[in-house]
Amino acid sequence: MALKKITPTVTKKYRSIVGKPGEKGTSKIESWFSKGQQPGTDNEDQQYDVAKASESHVAANEHDEVDSGNVQQQDAAPVSQSSEVDANENTRVELVAEAKHASAEKKRLETEITDQTLVAIATLKQQIKKLADSKEQSDAKLKELKQQIGADRQLNQQKYADLAESKQELVFGLATLKSEMEIELAKAKSDSELAKSKSDSELAKLKSEMEIELAKAKSDSELAKSKSDSELAKLKSEMEIELAKLKSEMEIELAKAKSDSELAKSKQQIEVDRHVVEQLRAALTQLEQQNDDLKSQNDDLKSQNDDLKSQNDDLKSQNDDLKSQNDDLNQQNDDLNQRNDNLEQDLNAGRRMFSEFVDELEELHGALFAELEKAETGLRLRSDAELARLKRQKDAEIDALQVDNNNLGRVVKQKDAELARLNQKDAEIGDVQQANADLRRVVKQKDAELARLKRQKDNESRELYSDNYKLCRTLDEKDAKIARLECQLYDESDALQQANANLGRVVKQKDAELARLERQKDAEINALRETNANLGRVVKQKDAELARLERNKDAEIDALQQANANLRGTVKQQNAEIAGLAHKNDQLVQKKDAKTAKLKQQIGELQNKDADIAKLKQQYDDLKQQYDHLMQQVEHLVQHDTEIVELINMLKRLRF
Numbered sequence: 001m002a003l004k005k006i007t008p009t010v011t012k013k014y015r016s017i018v019g020k021p022g023e024k025g026t027s028k029i030e031s032w033f034s035k036g037q038q039p040g041t042d043n044e045d046q047q048y049d050v051a052k053a054s055e056s057h058v059a060a061n062e063h064d065e066v067d068s069g070n071v072q073q074q075d076a077a078p079v080s081q082s083s084e085v086d087a088n089e090n091t092r093v094e095l096v097a098e099a100k101h102a103s104a105e106k107k108r109l110e111t112e113i114t115d116q117t118l119v120a121i122a123t124l125k126q127q128i129k130k131l132a133d134s135k136e137q138s139d140a141k142l143k144e145l146k147q148q149i150g151a152d153r154q155l156n157q158q159k160y161a162d163l164a165e166s167k168q169e170l171v172f173g174l175a176t177l178k179s180e181m182e183i184e185l186a187k188a189k190s191d192s193e194l195a196k197s198k199s200d201s202e203l204a205k206l207k208s209e210m211e212i213e214l215a216k217a218k219s220d221s222e223l224a225k226s227k228s229d230s231e232l233a234k235l236k237s238e239m240e241i242e243l244a245k246l247k248s249e250m251e252i253e254l255a256k257a258k259s260d261s262e263l264a265k266s267k268q269q270i271e272v273d274r275h276v277v278e279q280l281r282a283a284l285t286q287l288e289q290q291n292d293d294l295k296s297q298n299d300d301l302k303s304q305n306d307d308l309k310s311q312n313d314d315l316k317s318q319n320d321d322l323k324s325q326n327d328d329l330n331q332q333n334d335d336l337n338q339r340n341d342n343l344e345q346d347l348n349a350g351r352r353m354f355s356e357f358v359d360e361l362e363e364l365h366g367a368l369f370a371e372l373e374k375a376e377t378g379l380r381l382r383s384d385a386e387l388a389r390l391k392r393q394k395d396a397e398i399d400a401l402q403v404d405n406n407n408l409g410r411v412v413k414q415k416d417a418e419l420a421r422l423n424q425k426d427a428e429i430g431d432v433q434q435a436n437a438d439l440r441r442v443v444k445q446k447d448a449e450l451a452r453l454k455r456q457k458d459n460e461s462r463e464l465y466s467d468n469y470k471l472c473r474t475l476d477e478k479d480a481k482i483a484r485l486e487c488q489l490y491d492e493s494d495a496l497q498q499a500n501a502n503l504g505r506v507v508k509q510k511d512a513e514l515a516r517l518e519r520q521k522d523a524e525i526n527a528l529r530e531t532n533a534n535l536g537r538v539v540k541q542k543d544a545e546l547a548r549l550e551r552n553k554d555a556e557i558d559a560l561q562q563a564n565a566n567l568r569g570t571v572k573q574q575n576a577e578i579a580g581l582a583h584k585n586d587q588l589v590q591k592k593d594a595k596t597a598k599l600k601q602q603i604g605e606l607q608n609k610d611a612d613i614a615k616l617k618q619q620y621d622d623l624k625q626q627y628d629h630l631m632q633q634v635e636h637l638v639q640h641d642t643e644i645v646e647l648i649n650m651l652k653r654l655r656f
Contacts, residue, residue: 155605293599307617309433
């Protein structure tokens with residue numbers, strides 16, 4: 001009766017641990033495996049319960065053995081019954097010894113596996129914490145690098161804005177220079193016109209003086225005609241000679257004045273053109289220097305873009321590595337699930353085997369369990385207390401493991417968030433690449449604009465050279481014309497000298513003729529005196545006419561002097577305007593120098609930024625080395641996990 005009462009109790013306790021054959025979800029082991037827990041950690045409760053049940057079973061058997069011995073001494077059972085009891089006792093002792101040995105070996109293996117598992121979990125937690133810290137540091141460095149890239153982009157935009165402003169100032173300076181050239185040309189033109197008007201006024205004055213002298217000479221000749229025809233002819237010839245000399249001198253002076261004014265004008269124009277060419281050459285040199293600076297800055301931007309591309313490639317490779325690691329983890333998870341299924345199949349097979357073993361054990365020891373009825377109450381109380389203590393201990397361990405699982409869940413969420421941030425970084429890198437493409441297009445436009453300006457300046461330089469060549473050719477033509485006029489003057493002077501010699505001979509002949517005629521004309525003197533009186537009246541009229549002409553000439557000269565004064569006032573006003581434009585040009589040059597100094601300062605700041613980028617690159621290399629070291633540690637942990645799985649398989653083989 002005692003055996004029949006205790007057998008269901010032990011069987012029920014075992015079934016609560018290992019479950020019923022062929023049924024799922026009826027054991028603690030299955031519940032642990034369904035939660036993803038590994039054997040050797042949380043199934044310690046099961047193994048400890050089996051060991052305690054075996055020990056309790058042995059103690060109960062020993063206690064019942066003592067009681068059965070006392071019963072044999074008191075009741076004096078038959079010989080056949082005692083022999084059967086001895087056989088059962090021997091079998092029981094052997095089974096108890098085997099159970100003790102198996103329980104001790106199982107407990108030792110479970111303790112060793114539990115310690116190794118706890119150490120591995122602690123190491124894995126430390127490695128995960130280090131990985132999280134290094135990831136936070138790398139995120140901070142990446143954020144700082146992004147801020148630095150944004151600042152560099154803003155600096156480059158400011159630099160391009162300054163270059164555009166300097167270009168506008170240069171265009172304004174060229175326009176100002178062109179206006180100054182036009183003002184200088186107008187001034188030179190006004191000076192030439194003033195000189196021409198002055199020469200015209202002098203020519204008119206000389207002409208009026210010549211007319212006055214001619215009138216005087218004419219009056220003198222008429223007066224002399226009354227005296228003698230010979231003297232009249234002589235005076236006429238002298239007047240013609242003087243008139244020819246004056247005319248030739250006037251033409252020479254006029255030609256010289258015109259040639260001098262044209263020569264001065266051409267020389268002044270050449271100087272102005274030469275000054276303009278020098279300024280254009282300086283501006284072209286400055287544009288070429290700015291073009292070289294822009295090219296160097298473009299090269300720097302290209303190198304920075306290449307660095308960003310390399311960093312983007314590194315980040316993409318790291319993302320691919322993380323994806324591959326995630327795939328490996330998923331594959332390992334699938335392998336663990338497959339291993340779990342295999343373990344579940346092995347567990348079901350073990351259940352069937354153990355259930356068969358229990359059935360055989362129940363059949364063999366049915367009579368033996370009846371003797372344990374007396375010790376059932378005390379053993380049950382002790383086992384319940386021990387089980388309650390173990391349950392509390394295991395509940396505390398399960399809560400701790402649950403906390404660890406929650407922490408691991410948070411770590412996984414953090415990793416997912418970090419992957420999302422990395423994807424966002426890829427988008428931001430794409431934006432940076434787009435901005436770099438826009439900058440490259442702007443630089444190409446600037447290069448095209450500079451090439452156009454260079455072609456325009458080359459065309460203007462060729463036109464200026466052509467104008468200078470034309471002016472030089474005009475100057476040569478003027479020199480040749482002056483040489484021809486001088487030769488013509490020399491020829492006319494020779495002709496006049498020859499005419500004077502001929503006139504001298506004629507005068508001698510006329511003197512002889514006059515000596516002959518003087519006697520003849522003495523008779524005519526009285527008539528000539530009357531004629532002289534008439535000529536005196538004519539001379540008075542001529543004097544009045546000459547006075548009127550002089551007054552008219554004085555009025556014309558005053559008008560010309562007033563016009564010259566007006567022209568001088570205009571020239572002074574233009575000079576004042578030119579001085580104001582020169583002051584503005586100096587201010588523009590000062591602004592340009594300030595902009596140049598500012599650009600040099602910005603170039604120095606860019607060089608400092610390049611040094612900072614080199615430092616960040618070195619820090620990135622250090623972080624990459626740390627990441628490689630952490631990956632090696634992760635591989636070591638994976639290898640350690642493989643060893644843990646092998647130990648679990650060993651435990652499974654020992655169990656079954």
